[in-house]
Amino acid sequence: MKKLILSAVVLAMVFVGCKKEETKPADSSSSSSTSTSFTRILKVTNYDYDGSGEITDSTETTYSYDANRRLISETSKSSDNYTFSSTFVYNSASLITSSETHKSIDTSYTNKKLYMLDANGQITKSYTSGKNDTINFYYSPSGFLKYKNKDEIVEVVDGNLVKQGNTTYEYYLDKINTIGNSNYGINFTGKESKNLVKTEKQTEIGQNGNTFTYEYSYVYEFDSKNRVIKSTRNTVSNGASTYSSKSVTKYQYIN
Numbered sequence: 001m002k003k004l005i006l007s008a009v010v011l012a013m014v015f016v017g018c019k020k021e022e023t024k025p026a027d028s029s030s031s032s033s034t035s036t037s038f039t040r041i042l043k044v045t046n047y048d049y050d051g052s053g054e055i056t057d058s059t060e061t062t063y064s065y066d067a068n069r070r071l072i073s074e075t076s077k078s079s080d081n082y083t084f085s086s087t088f089v090y091n092s093a094s095l096i097t098s099s100e101t102h103k104s105i106d107t108s109y110t111n112k113k114l115y116m117l118d119a120n121g122q123i124t125k126s127y128t129s130g131k132n133d134t135i136n137f138y139y140s141p142s143g144f145l146k147y148k149n150k151d152e153i154v155e156v157v158d159g160n161l162v163k164q165g166n167t168t169y170e171y172y173l174d175k176i177n178t179i180g181n182s183n184y185g186i187n188f189t190g191k192e193s194k195n196l197v198k199t200e201k202q203t204e205i206g207q208n209g210n211t212f213t214y215e216y217s218y219v220y221e222f223d224s225k226n227r228v229i230k231s232t233r234n235t236v237s238n239g240a241s242t243y244s245s246k247s248v249t250k251y252q253y254i255n
Contacts, residue, residue: 039227040065041183043252050245055079063184065254066090071185081105093117096188115188123188137189145190159194167202171195175220178227179251196220196228204239212239227253 041063048057061076075085083103090096096115102108112129127134138146140154144161155163160171173195180192202214215237221230233247 039183039253039255040069040185041179041251042254045250047248048245049248056245065185069185070187093121096123117188121188122190139190143191161193166204167200169193169197169201170199172198172220176226179231196231199236213237214239223253227251 043060043062045060046058047055050056057079059076059078061074063074064072066072070090071088073085073087075083077083081104084100086098086100088096088098094117096117098113098115099110100113101110111131114127114129115123116125118124122139123137125134125136136150138150138152140146140156142154142156144154144156144164146152146154146164148165152165153163154161158173160169162169162171171193175196177193177196179196181187181189182192197218199218200216204212204214206212215235217234217236219232219234220228223229229251231249231251233249235245238245
């Protein structure tokens with residue numbers, strides 16, 4: 001269950017609690033941009049490895065889309081028999097609803113989530129039906145989603161997110177990002193970097209005042225259309241630990 005599917009993670013990153021409001025959606029419409037330079041992703045398979053090269057976890061996720069190329073369903077199953085599935089309904093220009101089902105060996109439950117969109121088609125608020133768990137979404141002036149709070153520092157250079165909070169990124173400037181949210185039919189969570197991440201570095205201050213660094217490097221393989229078919233994330237630095245690991249993700253496209 002280490003690797004939940006993309007939309008579940010993205011759409012659950014930044015929320016805080018308030019009462020549910022009654023919503024009367026207008027006629028169904030497309031609130032997200034449907035244009036993209038690349039085909040949609042059909043399947044993603046992820047493998048996590050420990051320092052000895054043994055697979056510790058794997059997850060396979062499949063996606064489907066509507067005629068407007070928006071994500072309408074996804075199903076993910078991990079090697080520990082945990083299954084996540086969700087369906088999306090684009091009720092109106094201001095509302096998206098999702099039904100999420102979680103299943104494991106000893107439990108099963110379904111949640112209905114509601115996502116409120118602004119005039120630009122970006123999520124501003126989310127909550128689970130029947131729960132007091134509202135999450136507010138905030139964006140930088142450049143249009144990138146802030147993951148932690150509205151005061152989070154976001155820096156963008158030439159269309160790429162180079163700093164977010166205490167995390168910095170470097171990019172392959174000659175490689176176009178074909179594995180971003182838009183390639184999953186998710187166009188309602190702000191802008192994303194135009195190039196592929198090369199390195200990711202996060203710094204944290206411990207209780208004793210020491211600085212811990214977590215650093216990862218990324219390498220990619222491509223198909224004949226220059227789309228990513230395999231990405232490998234290697235652990236360069238793991239804080240105070242010497243533990244080394246890597247994660248390999250394989251991508252299949254609709255065509």
